Amino acid sequence: EADIYQTPRYLVIGTGKKITLECSQTMGHDKMYWYQQDPGMELHLIHYSYGVNSTEKGDLSSESTVSRIRTEHFPLTLESARPSHTSQYLCASSPRAGGLYGELFFGEGSRLTVL
């Protein structure tokens, strides 16, 4: 069982609110990722990090931002949530070995609904 945790699991908020989705892993993995997943669709990479103080945007344009101040922590922030941000957000990590994309260990996801 992977040691990667996301909070909150479910969040319903109003338009314009600022939200932070938390992600922590206890495996000491250098690489961490945020994916967005909508029903019946493939996962889309929105942010990734090679290590502390390293963050990059992914393939899918996102208005969210991330930070990596500590190895184990990779929070995602939306400054002003909109209904279009309604989605499932999955955090993942992978070890250094196996190239940039070794096996991904996923958290259980944060389901965000913006009214």
Place this chain on the structure above:
Amino acid sequence: KNQVEQSPQSLIILEGKNCTLQCNYTVSPFSNLRWYKQDTGRGPVSLTIMTFSENTKSNGRYTATLDADTKQSSLHITASQLSDSASYICVVSDRGSTLGRLYFGRGTQLTVWP
């Protein structure tokens, strides 16, 4: 264009029966292919990884195959159980540059009925 296509989109089988899920990809260059299982409301979990030189790999009741020439993979589930009900996602990694990329299929939603 690098793509991963999975079929069928959804599948319903009776408990105890076998089934096979398909994954076709156009990703090039090819590094590896993973099958993930995603239970409802949970994150995906890796079932197996296939590299270029591997044809078949088993993980309990799950057997994955890879044909690198035709760029096809399958996941065979033997003697299905209710707990096999989940989405099965095919993910292909390329060898392009040091960054590499992952290409995700949309998944096959499997439902096992008692």
